[in-house]
Amino acid sequence: MPKPPPLTKYQTNKLAVLEPRLKLCVRSANLDLAKQITAEIQLLLRPTGHEVRLLQSKNWLFETAMEANSILFAKLGFEGVMKKSSEGTRLNLEATSLLAICYLREKNLIKARELIIKAIRNIGNIKSDERRKQFHKRLIERLEEESILVGLQTEGEAPLDISKVNQEAINLIMSKNEDQILIEMGKAVPKDSIDILKEVRDTYQLNLPKPDVKFLPPPLTEETKLELGKRASSALKRVAWRAICNPESEVYKAWSQGLSVVYDKKYIAGAIVTSFSSFSISATMIAASAVALAIKFGVEVFCETFVPSGLMIDKKEKP
Structure with a gap:
């Protein structure tokens, strides 16, 4: 692929x-908006041959599709990016990891x-030890989060009850710290979740060169309840954040204005229950814990702290 000219102003x-x-x-x-923006970027970049820059945008598009549960569209997209990008590049690594x-x-x-292998x-x-460590840490933690999320999904179970979730959340708020x-x-x-966690961790560790094993964070086990809870919370933020932190949602608008109706009318519990149900998550204590954390933090801290992080290390991040 010939090198494209410099981008115009x-x-x-x-x-x-x-971007x-x-x-x-x-x-x-928001998959519809992502498709629209990607189409604009394609019209901007394709005529001048900036295919690598365009492929990065397409990775964001297909990641949006994955988060919107359009898994087939996402899979086909990531496969296309992998074919068009060179192995060993950042683009290829991102597409491979997200396809996994x-x-x-x-x-x-x-x-x-x-795909994990x-x-x-x-x-x-990657030649830099510190950079490899960063990538391994970020990828294994994301895979562990996804393992927890997948294990929480149950088909055919009774749906979450908003009143029950809300009451459990109140009990937690009144009796527990973070x-x-x-x-x-x-x-x-x-x-x-524990079984999938173990399988993913074993796969990852067994395929690492021995010198790189030290780069992995400690494994999550059934015994490490606090760390397991932290990782579960991190996994669920991808669901909960969209439910209550989307600036366009009625819940966010009311919550950010400090309206007590958000609590009185069980808005937060309702939003989280609805979003968890769309992922087939039916564990009452999991949902109640998420609600309790949201209320304890408050809108500004929760939405900033729990914003979903990207898989890849930003180019501006220092090794």
Whole structure:
């Protein structure tokens, strides 16, 4: 692929607006808007041959699709990016890792394992020890979060009851501090999540070069309730954040204005229950813990602290 010319001032100015908007679509899972923005970026970049920059935008588009539960569209997209990008590049690593997550969400552990191994091999191409450590930490933690999320999903179970979730959340708020709430969340993580966690961790560790094993964070186990609760909370923020922190939602508008009706009318519990139900999550204590943490933090702190993080390390981050 020939090297494209430098971006024009017009292209640079347009991308400075369009790319941040597209990245925000991942958080809100706004697939329709992501498609629209990506189409604009394609019209801007394709005529001048800036395919690599365009592929990065497409990774954001397909990640948005994954978060919007359009898994087939996301899988086909990531496969396309992998074919068009060179192995060992940041783009290829990102697409490979996110495709592994797509298969993990489908509980296709065999295919997920193949892609995890491929991603590990790509990370191995990074020369800097510190950079490899960062990538391994971020990828294994994201895979562990997804494992917990998948294990929480149950088909055919009775749906969450808003009143029951709200009452349990009130009990937690009145009797527990933040760490104790996280411990309760850790206790509520089901065996399915623990089993998938172990399988993913074993796959990851067994395929690492021995010198890189030290780069991994300590494993999550059934015994480490606080750490398990923290990781479960981190996993669930991808669901809860969209439910109550989307600036366009009625819940966010009311909550950010400090209206007591948010609590009186069970708005937060209702929003989290609705979003968890869309992911087939039916564990009352998990939902109640998420509600309790949201109320304890307050809107500004919760929405800033629990904003979903990206998989890849930003280029501006220091090693």
